Amino acid sequence: MNILYPLIIGALTGWLAGKLIKGGGFGNLVNIVLGIVGGVVGNWVFKRLAVSINSGVIGDLVTGLIGALVILFIAGLFKK
Template identity: 70%
Template sequence: MGIIYALLIGAAAGWLAGKIMKGGGFGTLLNIILGIVGGIVGNWVFNLLGIHIGTGIIGDLLTGVIGAVLILFLAGLFKK
């Protein structure tokens, strides 16, 4: 059940980050990958800063979205 949860939260986080940063999603597979990696990055950044978002679906989704937005922002800097 944990893998299905991670895939669903990852897909939602990646889709939301795509909407925030570019105005559209990137396709299901890339949204899932972006959301999962975003969750990892978000957890790492929040741990460095000593920030605790919370637990549960909302906390996981917020962490994934914020991490994915950071990834997209940094990728945009390297594109230019």
């Protein structure tokens, strides 16, 4: 369960971020992969900024979503 939880949260946030990004992102599969990476990035950024979002599933979703949005935004800059 240790590896499955972040994968599920990352996949969900990647899919959601793909729906929120203008143009739909890169497609569902790539959005999910970028969402998993975005969850890692979101956690890293929040730790560096000393920002704490509520722990638990909701906090993990918000952190992952913000990280996924950042990753999809940056990846979209290279897509053009």
